[in-house]
Amino acid sequence: MEAQDASGAVRRESIHAAFPITERKGAEEKFRRLLEAAPDAMVIVNGEGRIVMVNAQTKKLYGYRREELLGMTVERLMPERFRQPHLGHRKRFLDKPQVRHLGTGLVLYGLRKDGTEFPVDISLAPLETEEGILVISAIRDITERKQLEMDLRLTQDKLRTLAHALMAEGEETQRRMARGLHDGFPQKLAAIGLRFSTLQKKLPSASRSLNTEVRSISREIQAFEEEIRQFARGLHPAILEHLGLIPALQAECGAFSTAHKIPVRFSHSNIPKKLPAEVSLALYRIVQEGLQNVARHAGSTTSIQVILRCTETGVELTIRDNGSGFDPESAKQRKGLGLISMEERARAVGGNFSITSTLRKGTEIKVQVPLEMSDATTANPAR
Template identity: 25%
Template sequence: MRHIEMLNALFKYATEGIVVVDGKGTIAMVNPTAKRLFDYKEEELVGNKIELLVPIPAAHHHVHLRDNYMKEPRARGMGHNRDLFGRKSDGTEFPVEVSLSPFSTSEGDFVVAFVVDITERKKHESDILAANSEIQKLNTELETRVEQRTRELAETLLKLEESQKEALRALEKERELNDMKSQFVTIASHEFRTPLATILSSASLIGRYVSREEDEKRQKHVQRIKSAVNNLTGILNDFLSIGKLEEGHMHSVPMQVDLPVFCLELLEEMKGICKIGQRIDYQHQGAAETWLDQHLVHNVLINLLSNAIKYSAQQTEIHLHTRVEDGNVFFTIKDQGIGIPVSDQPHVFNRFFRAHNAGNAQGTGLGLNIVKKYIDLMNGEISFESAPDTGTTFIVRLPTVSPTEA
């Protein structure tokens, strides 16, 4: 009797809803918690099918599941890997957790269903999922921001590195300019002194030759003055050219040129600086008309021919040969001068470099450096062959491109 009382109390006061169903799915008993969960009175439940408490869309399928279960009843939970819902008297659905236990009595087979309302748990789970989703979203945003900041930092570092390189280049350029200024002062003080002394001396002596018989002596000193002024002009032009090239103020501007006419006019200019008995032989092959930067080519040839004249003895022949072929113009300048020592040949295009055998011949060491830069501006090439006491041959190749082809 005592055991029956205890069982009744357990049934009555259990916090879980308890629904007892017979073998045909008819509700036989419900405890107070079950009535409260489903919002039914006891008489509204007892005698009705259990599908009354199942959501309408699932009720028909539930009959099939119940019949299968009753064929092999055993204690187990319901809704494995899927959500279960109960249906209240007003049709409202709520999430539940159900476990089943079969038992038999003298009146037949029964199943007791323990029902737990898990609305709060689901709410907490939903809140946790939402929080996790928000955390994941924040993490994704954080990763995106970190990646963005990393990229920005990398770009900033790259810009700083470029700025640093630019600053170093500027400092290096400044050092080069300072070195160039120092070398200019040194060279200018030496190179200017000789022609200035010549000019001063000849100008003083000219005043002494007043008679017509002394005209030859006067002309000799006038010629010395002209030569000295030309030397000074050449030195100044070299330094002006270097300045323009360094500042990027010079550009190649091709124009149509009659090459033989251009070269013959240039050779007329060179006659004034030729030594006694020196002669410049000119030959041309190929088409006469071509496209070149006349100003830059003029400066290149003047420089190369001046060197040929300067470093060749009297009574020697200098050759200038031009050739137009396969979209290129070739200039060959050959002399019979002192040549360039083999050890000096790798440095001939360096700024301020002068070969060891240059002796007292005037020069700044800038001429060939400027020539190389001019030829680079015209997308050309320069090469040479030389042997001491035999002579030097310079070969210049320039592409001939009209403005319409560029």
């Protein structure tokens, strides 16, 4: 196999020093064939950083002839911005040679002869010889993979944008429905109840059973009227618009405690009196969904904490219960609509969503939303 020495003279590179004498010839030929058969570009570099062996895939990938590559410093196969840092990386590898994969969490690039760049995946392995350590580099062009990843991200972004638009449209639809229910049905039911009360006064006092039935119907009408009001409040919390997030969450936690007989302790500190409307709505909906999740799944829950506080970077919401908990790994595989909804609402306002749970120890949901203090006004006192 052809190579070059430091002076640039072409010579035959032998790897026989890495093998017992009796196996040299066969081992060298086997190594050469394996190198040429590799699906990736294979570049072998000596301790001075000069290329001593390449395979056919290397020529194809970089656009050089084999004789151009032999003796070239390996840094020439990478863009200028990577060359100086690579000198230090190469020295550290030779000081402690071991098999390793480069670029975890990074994007590395190769540089072709024509000056074009392309993303690469690189693995290194040391080869000890009598002449010193050689470094074997397996280089793979990952342009197609990166394009697929970019296409996937674009698709995810489009789907997320669509989901956020659908949530906003849903909120507007619910707002209109809530207004219609609040302004229409209760008044009509109240009018019917008034007519029943008038009718009751006109009934003969002797018609005791009839009077009892009319009173019962009147109570049912009043109860139904209240149910409609509660349903309307669930569709769109008018209190959130008129009084702000803190009173709205206090009312929501109180209503949940009454309905499900589970104490909910709500506390807040340094929350601005007026948050951006979209942030207030997102946090309110997340609390709603979080409490409903507890009601649906945490059968042994005896207490819930809802904590809202302002940090240096934004607003942090925590929903914590002492219920039965669950296995987070299995939950990832079967993430329900409630968790998806909460996560997407947090994302829609630029926030982060996380959930931790331990079997028989409860669950904690945490939402962090970045907030410029110029977006909000004076803080509410801590409670």
